[in-house]
Amino acid sequence: MIKMTKRVRLEILVDALFAPRLAKLAESAGFTGHTLLRTTSGRGRHGEWSEDLVTGATVKYIFLAVANAKRADDFMTAIAPMLESHSLVVLRSEVDVVRPEKF
């Protein structure tokens, strides 16, 4: 049986333009890595949105990262001022990982 360790998984829906800013904050909080996932469309309080590479203004990514609880807390504190102004949708969950030293 492979040994599993608890870590925190963060998924953040973010405008593509702001993704580099999140990546910098994650790095500053000690995250060892992250992944950006493309999205195609969705619906929110301001109506529907869809991927549009021509204007680029409504392209959104899912920022996905796994870290220990301390780093995740530091990162959440750093992005707190952006939550409302940048319309971030943040999901935090506990996950089991193998090779915990990677996170």
Add this chain to the structure above:
Amino acid sequence: MDQLGATLLSAPILFFVLGALAAAARSDLAVPETVAKGLSLYLMAAIGLKGGVEVAKTGIGPELLSALATGLVLSAAIPFIVAPVIRSFGRQNRINSGAIAAHYGSVSVVTFVTASQIYGNSGFAIAGFMVAVLAMMETPAILSGLMIARRDGSGRMFDPDVLREVFFNGSVVLLLGSFAIGMAIGPDGFAPIEPVFKTGFTGVLCLFLLDMGLIAMRRILQTRSLTLRLAGLAVVFPLVNGMIGILAGTLIGLDPSSAAALGILCASASYIAVPAAMRLSLPQADAGLYLSMSLGVTFPFNIVVGIPLFRWMAENLGKII
């Protein structure tokens, strides 16, 4: 009326209308995003190259320099003209007013490209150097819009990310870069690549406008924040700004086709460079609002009505002045 009919029945405009109708009918017609992005890059490279080659033939003269200076001033000034109207008549706050105003001071590359093609096909060719004016007018309005939105001193005016977006935005880099390449290679260097960048141009423009029709109509259908007042302003602004551009172009001595092109540049609203810069610098501004106005209302208005109208205005003003 003949010009209006000819414009409405040109293949690029008909493809644009097809896209809009398909979106209105909730058709599943779609141009893959990466293909649309590729088409836009092709169009910008082609228009930049053609402009550069034309300037290589004629050289850099006082007409080019005065057109550049006029474009710069108009792009910076238009946001200050439209912002108070958006704030009072449009009932928007200072941040939304600044963000929307920046869009109307900047320019739409696709509107210019479409006008250039339609005018060119009917013997009303725009001077090649107007491509440089197009690139020049992309960015000053962004700084003006930020000044309007941040009059209270909130936020950093010159955030490095915003400045990078303003000056090294992909469309600006490609337009200016291909313009410079066109000037460097001249007509002889352009001849071997002409089949790619000239022969296929109108066909690619048709496909791109099909996608723009889909995007513009879906933007209107998706928005929740566009009011009748703002939709009205999105029609009035291009008319007023277009007239200002044509008048300025005629007064500095541009030929009627180039004066019409300057009118189109002033009438058009950006939906490539400015939305990205505004999202970065004014994230509180309602992106649905400024994209709906510039892309959903002003862009179709200019494509269908503005292009023949500004030609008619420029030709008649040229006879008077």
